[in-house]
Amino acid sequence: MKIGNLEFPERPVFLAPMEDVTDIGFRLLCRQFGADMVYTEFISSDALIREIKKTKRKILFSEEERPIGIQIYGCDPDTMVEAAKICEEADPDIIDINFGCPVRKIAGKGAGSGMMRTPDIMLEITERVVKAVNKPVSVKTRLGWDDNSKIIVPLAEQLQDCGIVALTIHGRTRSQMYKGDADWSLIREVKNNPRMHIPIIGNGDVTSPEITKQRFEETGVDAIMIGRGSIGAPWIFEEIKYFLEKGEHMPMKSFSWYLNVLKQHVQESVNRLDEMRGILHMRRHLAATPLFKGIPDFKSTRIAMLRANTLEELFSIMDEIPVKYEDYIQSSFVKSEELMV
Incomplete structure (x- = not known):
């Protein structure tokens, strides 16, 4: 074309x-x-x-x-x-x-x-x-x-x-x-x-x-x-x-792989703007991402992410997600050791 x-x-x-x-x-x-x-x-x-x-x-x-x-x-x-x-x-x-x-x-x-x-x-x-x-x-x-x-x-x-x-x-x-x-x-x-x-x-x-x-x-x-x-x-x-x-779905990657893509995007946004503006800019992506949809009792974690004001605070919350919601993630994602570089 x-x-x-x-x-x-x-x-x-x-x-x-x-x-x-x-x-x-x-x-x-x-x-x-x-x-x-x-x-x-x-x-x-x-x-x-x-x-x-x-x-x-x-x-x-x-x-x-x-x-x-x-x-x-x-x-x-x-x-x-x-x-x-x-x-x-x-x-x-x-x-x-x-x-x-x-x-x-x-x-x-x-x-x-x-x-x-x-x-x-x-x-x-x-x-x-x-x-x-x-x-x-x-x-x-x-x-x-x-x-x-x-x-x-x-x-x-x-x-x-x-x-x-x-x-x-x-x-x-x-x-x-x-x-x-x-x-x-x-x-x-x-x-x-x-x-x-x-x-x-x-x-x-x-x-x-x-x-x-x-x-x-x-x-x-x-x-x-x-x-x-x-x-x-x-x-x-x-x-x-x-x-x-x-004609078939791509094999699902690990939850951590998708999470790292989002973190990569956050980091780039911060590098390009500054910490506060970069995090503010990313809130729309973090609110809309399908990665967290379906996780039970996720509302408090979502609110905490969207209220985070520093990169350290935001990444700390994101890094806790695989542990905090381990049962849901293990039942919903194909295990994979592939991570974003």
Whole structure:
């Protein structure tokens, strides 16, 4: 499968751009575990052209992350063009336009999925960005604004006509936010539209190897993008790749192996930021990780982890988990001596 000049293996799986999640440390981990392409956090075009330091740092990446896309959002065509040119100087593999974020502070101002209410401006932005940069441009969007305005099928053709090289579709409307089940039927309809010739990437509620395989088979999409299913679980890409190739689940590693991956992520976050900010940044991953789900009477330990303020305190709590919950862990995990280096 190709996106522009980028070549990917059959049935590639990408890491979705997520605010406060897909920073450089997490992207590198996901690439390490097999993500075929990663994206930056979504970046405000307004903040980027105003040279806000925090925003400018978001477009930085390492060579080990390639292929990588920088994603920008905004509602003003001139500002989006200027921001795209700034991103081009950072030399990503792709510039991606966010027409899909549903959060109020973005969509409520007409950006992100707020663009579903102004498709003419969406198309103007897309066409102008494509013409303004020499990098391939892709788009990520949703089905529509609400159930009464699911415009993605004709909109996909129009976006393609603007010159984009790929289209990612999240299977919800903006009004749904992240509630309810993602609807992949319209994603399938876009993919099966004979006029469409660019790759279609499906997104929404892909949280396991089985679901990934099912979505590929039922919709024929060219790639799948994983978002929330990867938070606190960067190893999901390795599990998916194994299942797609062999048709069976990858042998489960030891609990300590998964725990060490999380600790590695925490340590990297602390090294990159500082102790307090690094731990704060990791709380979302520690709260969402599936590693601790199902452990009986785990609530007090979870609260203690999320309240820890020092690396020593946090690692001490995490190191006690295999001992404190030994009976559950031994009954639920295949024993393995393999540890993260």
